[in-house]
Amino acid sequence: MDLLAGFALASLLGAFMLVRVILWTTNRAAETAVTRYFRASEHILDTGAPPPEWLAPPLRRRIFSAAPAEVTHDELLERLDDLFRFFEHCSFFEDEWAREQMLSQLTAIRQRWTKGDFT
DSSP states (O other): OHHHHHHHHHHHHHHHHHHHHHHHHHHHHHHHHHHHHHHHHHHHHHHSSOOHHHHSOOHHHHHHOOSOSOOOHHHHHHHHHHHHHHHHHOOOOSSHHHHHHHHHHHHHHHHHHHTTOOO
């Protein structure tokens, strides 16, 4: 009976630790993604230019493709659209007015970028 109780206790402890690791990893990944979006938006709104990490082509293209290793105009607009969609549904704003301000500024940047002005 002691062996069975020890096994059950060890199993519960292992399951608990596994759940803790999964939760920690998930929270860390979410925090990293949110931080990346907010840093990108701060850079765009401060400078009007794409963040430096957006100007580097994806690693898979640099390694596996013979295509030029430059980021295209359409790819930058697509990333800006992804940023816009994130802020449309993001719950980290103080109030709805702050969200609308951010979205209106990003819309103005997108209109400028569409014309080819990335400065």
